[in-house]
Amino acid sequence: MLERLYRMLVKEFIQVLRNPRMRAVIFVMPVVQVLVIGYAVNTDVRHVPMAVYDLDRTPSSRDLLARFEGSGCFDVVRRITSEPEIQEVLDSGEAKAVLRLNRGFAEELSGGRSASAQLLLDGSDSNTASVVLSYASRIAAEFNRALMEQRFSRSAGLRLDAEPVTLVSRAWFNPNLDSRNFFVPGVLAMLVAVVSIILSSMAIVREREIGTMEQIMVTPIGRLEFILGKTIPFALIGFIDVALITLIAVFWFRVPLLGNPLMLFFGTGLYLLSTLGVGLFISTVSATQQQAMMTAFFFMLPAFMLSGFVYPIANMPVVVQWLTYLNPLRYYLVIIRGVFLKGLGPHVLWPQLLALAALGSAMLILAAGRFRKTMA
Numbered sequence: 001m002l003e004r005l006y007r008m009l010v011k012e013f014i015q016v017l018r019n020p021r022m023r024a025v026i027f028v029m030p031v032v033q034v035l036v037i038g039y040a041v042n043t044d045v046r047h048v049p050m051a052v053y054d055l056d057r058t059p060s061s062r063d064l065l066a067r068f069e070g071s072g073c074f075d076v077v078r079r080i081t082s083e084p085e086i087q088e089v090l091d092s093g094e095a096k097a098v099l100r101l102n103r104g105f106a107e108e109l110s111g112g113r114s115a116s117a118q119l120l121l122d123g124s125d126s127n128t129a130s131v132v133l134s135y136a137s138r139i140a141a142e143f144n145r146a147l148m149e150q151r152f153s154r155s156a157g158l159r160l161d162a163e164p165v166t167l168v169s170r171a172w173f174n175p176n177l178d179s180r181n182f183f184v185p186g187v188l189a190m191l192v193a194v195v196s197i198i199l200s201s202m203a204i205v206r207e208r209e210i211g212t213m214e215q216i217m218v219t220p221i222g223r224l225e226f227i228l229g230k231t232i233p234f235a236l237i238g239f240i241d242v243a244l245i246t247l248i249a250v251f252w253f254r255v256p257l258l259g260n261p262l263m264l265f266f267g268t269g270l271y272l273l274s275t276l277g278v279g280l281f282i283s284t285v286s287a288t289q290q291q292a293m294m295t296a297f298f299f300m301l302p303a304f305m306l307s308g309f310v311y312p313i314a315n316m317p318v319v320v321q322w323l324t325y326l327n328p329l330r331y332y333l334v335i336i337r338g339v340f341l342k343g344l345g346p347h348v349l350w351p352q353l354l355a356l357a358a359l360g361s362a363m364l365i366l367a368a369g370r371f372r373k374t375m376a
Helices: 002-017 020-040 059-070 084-092 105-110 126-156 179-201 203-210 213-217 223-251 261-285 289-305 318-326 328-342 346-375
Strands: 048-054 074-079 097-101 117-121
Touching: 002 020, 002 223, 020 179, 020 223, 048 059, 048 084, 048 126, 059 074, 059 097, 059 105, 059 126, 084 097, 097 126, 117 126, 179 203, 179 223, 179 261, 179 289, 179 328, 203 223, 203 261, 203 289, 223 261, 223 346, 261 289, 261 328, 261 346, 289 328, 328 346
Parallel strands: 048 074, 048 097
Antiparallel strands: 097 117
16 A cells, blocks of 8 residues: 555656646745735835825924824825815825814914814725824824823923823734734735645546546555545645745744744644645546636635635624634634744644644545545
């Protein structure tokens, strides 16, 4: 059995790696993609282009404006002098926000009354708009606090050297709140799924399409040896890709790897059981390699959307949340982010590991059962 399995593995490696273009797709493209996507997938909002329409032109209005500029979150790109320019800069995309200060702003403040400032946002990108709004609210709160301290000092004749209550926050994991540390491990999971599912989805159908399936059927090789021969090479390729992408994540993007790398590879092995099982099942139900590839893409798109990679699962409808329990990417994302950012081990991640083992075993059994019918 071991001799037949060895020959099957050699044959599969030769068939997959003999084409230089295929070698580039397997080993070079994941590296290029993680570099490109690692820079592109970034939800941090910095240097928001902002226009200013200051009708008051007083020290108070300039003080508020200086706080926006000094925050590092906003860059004043234009000073507006008329109403039509507001719509012009937002429509053209020259500015993502417009700060408008009406006449009488400083007079209202000096009279002890509330003064209003208007911030107009480009809401076409709701995520950016909500982040910009939170930045502006924080700046306005700081401006109000300084103003109230100034008023209290004048009225009471006292000087406040310290705030009565100071809130000091600290992010327990990812202390700088860098979104790249959250997304790059997710990109790793996504690329491993793409490579393993696409390669395995064409494994059996390729034999049938080029006419070698009949030759394999008349050999002494058994069904288990055939399945192992089709999965082990792609599993090894998946481990190599994980190692390459992890090195890039740690040494290029400076994503911290706080956990044990062995835990990362153990979780990857269980994850590959599921992805390779899905790919082999697709291969058994497809008639051509083109059909197998299209079916694989139709599977991967909802898998990515329902994994929590971008959109929180808790925000999805309840029915959709139940569907996500059948998605192996959901569990692997928890494992990989837990190993990278939290340094977690099996004592915490065992539910995800158990779920991946169950899903992977089920998918391989389903693919093997379907392959038996194909052989018959």
